[in-house]
Amino acid sequence: MYWRRAAADFNRGKGRANRASLRGLVASGQLPGLLAYLDGAPVGWCSVAPRDAFPRLERARTLQRIDAEPVWSVVCFYVARAHRRQGVSVVLLEGAASFARRRGARILEGYPVDPRESDYADAFAWTGTAAAFRAAGFTEARRVSPVRPIMRRELGA
Secondary structure (H helix, E strand, O other), X not given: OOOOOOHHHHHHOOOHHHHHHHHHHHHOOOOOEEEEEEOOEEEEEEEEEEHHHOHHHHHOHHHOOOOOOOOEEEEEEEXXXXXXXXXXXXXXXXXXXXXXXXXXXXXXXEOOEOOOOOOOOHHHOOOOEHHHHHHOOOEXXXXXXXXXXXXXXXXXX
C-alpha cells in the first residue's frame, strides 16, 4: 500500500489498517498484484497496476512521468527468503508484462534499485533490482538518481 496511499495515510495505517486496505482492493474485484508459486506454494508477489493507481509515484522527485504515454507500473516485490536470488522476480516481471498486456497496456514501467555494491541488502530491494528488470526485457528509460533508474518494457499492441 506504500505507493497507493499518501505518506501520512500510509504511516497512520501501518500494520492492520494497510492490510485491511489491501484486502478491500481484492474484495472489490481489483487485482493488486500477482503471486508466484513453486510446487503449489506461494514464493513471491509483485504489485502491478496502471500507474494512476499509485499516486505516490507522482510525488516522488526521481520517479516523475517520462512522457504522456499511459503506462502500467510494477512498484514492489516480495520473495520468500528461501527463494531469493533464484530468478523469482524475473518470473514475476514476465507475468506482470503478460497480465498488463492482456488488459490493454502497451508499456510497463518499474522503479528498481541499481546498487553500486553487489552485497546490497535484500530488504532494500523491495522495488526490484535493475538486473532483474533487464533480464525480463526492460531497458533503462531515465535515471535521475544514481541508484534508481526508471525501466521500461514495450508490450506491443
